[in-house]
Amino acid sequence: MNKTLNDIKELINNADCILIGAGSGLSTAAGIDYRGEEFKKEFAPFIKKYGFTDLYSSSFYNYPTQEEYWGAWAKHIYFANTGRNGTELYKKIFDLVKNKEYFVITTNVDDQFYKTGFDKDKIFRVQGSYALNQCSKGCHNRLYSNVELVNNMLDSIDDDLKVPTELVPICPVCGESMEPNLRKDGYFIQDDVWYKQNDKYEKFLDENKNKNVLLLEFGVGFNTPGIIRFPFEQMTSQNENWKLIRFNKEDMTFLELDDRFIGIKEDINKFFRV
């Protein structure tokens, strides 16, 4: 039988605690669309100059200069993260769990959980953040907010989509270029906060293994299934008091199926009546 929002609320109320796992499908549903109309409109000059068709593939574009790299990345970072407030969908999810014990693990780098009321001590942001810069060679273990830098870049970008050379950030330790803190190669920086939140996640799993845990998995596909999707299934299999609700429009397969595995294919926005 299809579950309704009221069924989900009841499951949340009856659980001892909630574990949320979120992937890109949640942010797409929330309106941060990497290929839709807003992208095409906002990025029109970039699409014309570089020919990319969506924001994700633009990440791998080989820009000829740092001034062009940062012109495109400043726009990208602002579009997906620093220029956005918390979205209604994430706020609805927060309202559902805010009075429960909960923890969030996410591969999303748009920081929506931080913008919609979730306790930052209860968020493990595994793959980094658009709003932080790191040394491109990973020479030291520190991250730098780029919020103000991105605003300045967008204020001064020229018609050729370049930022002024004096705004191009340079690593203060080794002098190499900087880049957003995103896991795309072996130089990804995991700073002290990353390790602290990783420990908290492990502790949450360990402390609650014998309790009634409800896992809410939102929009997690097969890009990096080893971080959330597969562990969520395995942990639910191994803990008979755990239940997993998978929200996914496209990839609704389970390794095994019994009544503790619940799939919801409906659009997440519609389901939560955003």
Ligand SMILES: [Zn+2]
């Ligand atoms: Zn460096």
